Structure formats: structure tokens, C-alpha cells
Amino acid sequence: MDRPDIKVAVIDMNNGHPNQGMRCIKEIVENYITQSDLKVTYEVFDPRQHLQLPDTSFDIYISSGGPGSPYEGEGEAWEEMYFDLIRDLFLHNQLPGADKKYIFLICYSFQLISRLFNVGKVTRRKGNSFGVFPVHKTMKGMKETLFEGLPDPFFAVDSRDWQVVQPDHQVINDMGAAILALEKIRPLVPLERCIMAMRFSPECIGTQFHPEADAPGMASYFNEPKKREAIIKEIGPLKFNNMLRQLYDPEKIALTQRMLLPGFIDQAVQKLCPVY
Numbered sequence: 353m354d355r356p357d358i359k360v361a362v363i364d365m366n367n368g369h370p371n372q373g374m375r376c377i378k379e380i381v382e383n384y385i386t387q388s389d390l391k392v393t394y395e396v397f398d399p400r401q402h403l404q405l406p407d408t409s410f411d412i413y414i415s416s417g418g419p420g421s422p423y424e425g426e427g428e429a430w431e432e433m434y435f436d437l438i439r440d441l442f443l444h445n446q447l448p449g450a451d452k453k454y455i456f457l458i459c460y461s462f463q464l465i466s467r468l469f470n471v472g473k474v475t476r477r478k479g480n481s482f483g484v485f486p487v488h489k490t491m492k493g494m495k496e497t498l499f500e501g502l503p504d505p506f507f508a509v510d511s512r513d514w515q516v517v518q519p520d521h522q523v524i525n526d527m528g529a530a531i532l533a534l535e536k537i538r539p540l541v542p543l544e545r546c547i548m549a550m551r552f553s554p555e556c557i558g559t560q561f562h563p564e565a566d567a568p569g570m571a572s573y574f575n576e577p578k579k580r581e582a583i584i585k586e587i588g589p590l591k592f593n594n595m596l597r598q599l600y601d602p603e604k605i606a607l608t609q610r611m612l613l614p615g616f617i618d619q620a621v622q623k624l625c626p627v628y
Contacts, residue, residue: 412456456559
């Protein structure tokens with residue numbers, strides 16, 4: 353029997369802004385393609401800038417982070433098209449005997465889908481969160497197969513002005529969803545810890561952090577003069593230098609990058625092609 357082809361759709365939510373995230377996502381997908389015995393192909397779609405979205409014929413969907421407010425698409429054609437795609441994929445996955453569609457949502461995409469399904473309140477943070485931070489697993493996160501091999505807490509790159517808080521547990525339970533991780537513990541900050549990862553369905557997972565981020569890309573970004581100055585002003589030179597050291601720690605963001613998105617692709621392919 354011929355081996356089935358695997359089609360991956362990468363949805364670029366950056367609205368034309370240059371970024372390291374898309375480079376990292378492409379490299380992860382391309383590395384998987386190089387190492388796989390299967391025929392795996394991918395295409396990139398740009399909904400916010402060019403109204404480009406994949407149809408439902410793909411097997412795996414990776415939707416990136418991006419700049420701006422997760423509300424700025426309200427009433428825009430691209431957002432309705434994007435939401436329609438996600439609804440169609442979820443409906444498809446409920447069909448008896450259907451080949452499943454696997455979805456990974458990163459940062460901005462995670463916030464959008466949290467809005468779509470009303471799993472919590474999507475709000476602006478009091479300040480920007482940017483850097484390498486610990487992410488704490490919940491009890492359900494401890495049982496999440498994709499998180500196997502990651503310590504608790506594990507470390508990830510955070511870059512956001514928005515957050516998902518005040519989870520609606522009734523909606524989450526009715527969906528069969530689960531909160532997998534929360535942001536760092538801040539004992540001196542009287543604010544709710546936001547949701548950092550959620551499994552929306554057996555086929556769909558989202559992270560508020562950037563699992564695709566790598567050390568060279570983040571070091572380049574941190575050392576841009578304006579960004580460097582802003583970070584040092586916010587956290588001080590000592591914490592900034594410590595953050596740079598953390599980038600190259602093999603047990604921190606390198607481990608997260610190695611485990612999560614490649615693991616998601618591999619798990620999806622194994623379920624799509626169990627005989628291989």
C-alpha cells in the first residue's frame with residue numbers, strides 16, 4: 353500500500369511584521385520533513401495581510417503568534433474566515449470515522465481561539481511580559497503526553513501584552529478541554545496567574561508561550577538596541593544577563609523547543625499513519 357502524504361498548513365499571524373517565530377516554525381517543520389520516511393509537505397498562509405487561509409484538506413495546522421490586540425480583527429474578514437476554519441476543523445473531528453485534523457495554536461492564535469470558545473477572559477496585561485520564564489504544569493498538565501520529558505516547572509519564551517484569565521470551568525468541562533499550565537508563581541503580585549497552555553480537544557492544543565523559540569533568534573532579538581534598552585530598564589542589567597545565559601541552557605528553552613512542537617507533529621503523524 354502506498355504511504356499517505358501528510359500535508360501541513362502553517363498559518364502566519366504576524367501581519368507582515370518581521371519576526372523570529374516563523375523562521376523557527378518553518379525550521380522545525382522542515383527538519384521533521386528531512387528526517388521522516390513519509391512524504392510530508394507544508395504551505396504557509398497569511399490571513400491578516402493577504403486573506404490567505406488553508407482549506408480543511410490539510411492534516412496538521414500550526415497557527416503562529418503575532419503582534420497586536422487579539423480583538424483588532426473583530427468585524428474583519430480575515431478573523432471570520434479564521435474562526436470559520438477552526439469551527440470547520442472541530443466539526444470535522446467529530447465526524448465518525450473521519451481522519452482527524454491536528455491543530456497547534458501559539459500565543460496570538462491561542463488568545464483568538466480562547467475568545468472564540470469563551471474559555472476565559474482575554475485581557476490586556478498591566479505590563480508587557482517578555483523573556484524566559486518558568487511555566488508550571490497543572491494536575492492535568494502532569495498527565496499531558498506532550499509535556500512528558502519536561503520538568504515542572506519548565507522554561508519557555510514569553511512575549512505578550514495580553515493574557516487569558518478567569519477561566520470558565522463550565523465551558524471548559526463541556527468542551528472536554530483542560531488547562532495544562534499556568535504562568536510563573538508571583539507571591540508578591542496580587543494578580544491572577546494566566547493560562548499558559550490548554551488542550552482544547554484531543555486534536556487541538558494551544559500555548560500562550562512560544563515553544564518554537566530558539567536561543568540564536570532570541571539572543572538576536574534581545575540585543576536589538578531598543579529592545580535591549582527597554583528590557584534592562586524594566587528588569588535591570590543583572591536579570592538581563594541572567595536571561596541571556598538561560599537562552600543557552602540545554603535544559604531550558606532548548607529543551608522546550610526540542611520537545612513540544614516536534615512532539616506535536618510526531619504524535620499527529622503517528623495517529624494519522626499508525627502502520628508506519
